[in-house]
Amino acid sequence: MRTGDLEEFRGFAQERLVHLRRTAYLMCGDWHHAEDITQTALAKLYSVWGRRRQIRNLEAYAHRVLTRACVDHMRRRWRREQPSCVLPDRAEPCADPALGLQVRAALAVLPPRQRAVVVLRYWADLDIAATAAAMGCSTGTVKSHTARALTRLRSLLGDDADSDTFGAFAPPADSTRRKVVLR
Secondary structure, eight states: OOOHHHHHHHHHHHHHHHHHHHHHHHHSSSSOOOOHHHHHHHHHHHHHGGGGOOOOOHHHHHHHHHHHHHHHHHHHHHHOOOOOOOOOOOOOOOOOOHHHHHHHHHHHSSSSSHHHHHHIIIOOOHHHHHHHHHHHHHHHHHHHHHHHHHHHHHHHHTTTTTTTHTTTTTOOOOOOOOOOOOO
């Protein structure tokens, strides 16, 4: 890789690091795992950085790599021994911390791909096509995973769940988060 490429990659990674890490956290539910997943995703991006001009949408590709790394991590995690007593991560500041915990607990129940769809669509604010590109699947698959995930979230969070319920965990301040209607 050329020196200019290295500097360009550093700029790309630094600019998106916080967003990628938060997205990974919402997919896996643990900050330490999110950091590992983000590092893995950035390492994979670095390995193809010399060919980045062949990638149509680098942002969508970064989300795709991150999503795959997270799903792979979740699959591996289920095969390993699980600790019986884990201290919870510190909650992010939000209007109602209890509600934020409920939402994250409900997200944790979802299968990895459904969770990834919900996080990419409603937290990362990707449209259906960008989510499909990030996950490496069809738009129909994104729609069906979204419908199933929202139905499951509705059953877990109750009939009173609405867009404010899902918004209980705060995305970056510059985000234009989609409203989620769970009804």
